[in-house]
Amino acid sequence: MFAIFTRLADWAAYDLLRLSPESKLGDAVHFFIEDVTKIFFLLTIIVFAIGFFRSMLTPERVRKVVAGRSRFASYPMAVGLGAVTPFCSCSSVPLFIGFLEAGIPLGVTMAFLIASPMINEVAVVVLAATVGWKVAVLYVVAGLSVGILGGLAIEFFKLEKWVEEYVWKIRMGETAIQQAQTSFKARLGYAWEQVKEIVGRIWLYVLIGVGLGAGLHGFIPQEWFVKYASVDNIFAVPSAVLIGIPLYSNATGVIPIVDALLGKGVPIGTVLALMMSIAAISLPEMIILRKVLKPQLIATFAGILFVAFIGVGTLFNAMLA
């Protein structure tokens, strides 16, 4: 089904640019053209389709649904809804306050915020189409588990004392839940707006991701990865997570890197740990959350995720690699 992108890349890299398929540059350029065309094509189609069919799933509605549930129901719901509810990371602060104000526990709220940037339906479909359904399913399972574990750890350590005091004093007005427009024309318009907004926001991450992936694919020999990133090297997963922490990209932008690394034989757990760490922990997100969390809680939060990513990555390697 996606062979057309391979053929397009064959033609562009080998016929049009006259690069040799055996050369490193030819290999890298081929990867670049194939992944750029494929990912942008899929991104546009998927965002449009989801925008068209989506009934309005808003953070206000999630808050209403999760509030007042038992712990056993609320954690899975929070990570599941976190994965599919769209919200701009600049809304993290009002979302955080709104959840706590509704009586949703801190652990559940953090589980939502952990899962949300890591998993989204667009990244999952692009991942499945690029590297296969198995990897996509594993990524979802890994992301949901880390969200639940991270939230439970924050609950266990009773970290409410490290939430800024003013947060507890804010009282929310009655939430006005927006009604979705359901006419065919309104849906088309909404879907198109979504494409413009989402592609406009993440195209640069995707382009950088494909560039890095193409570099890895073409210029770094497989032996290097076998030597340093094999399952036997116990430092491989922690190093992957450490590399990912300062880096930030939208989850979709990491996919070409995942594609290149898996192609080089890097174990799946290591690759997924890197992807989670790039998508979930980032400096800009921490700075935004600093408005509601004290530095101690931010540090603990980052520490918990660090440990959770290593745990999940190592476990997947032990089970699958």
Next chain:
Amino acid sequence: MKTFKILGSGCKNCANTADLIELKAKAAGVEVNIEKVTDMGEIMGYGVMSTPGVVIDEVLVHAGGMPTPAQVEEWLA
């Protein structure tokens, strides 16, 4: 004169929303008063959790993203 309040913590979409309303108001020849609200307590007071939100004369009309140009034209009419 209508008073528009743009609710948001100063993110890019909030600034874009304010610009869009100003642009459309000028094009329609309608005089408006645009105010940016960044205080979290005040934003939440309107029941908004996802920004940017838009309030016209103290009534919340929109939340959770950039409004479409068509919506803005409707508000100004």
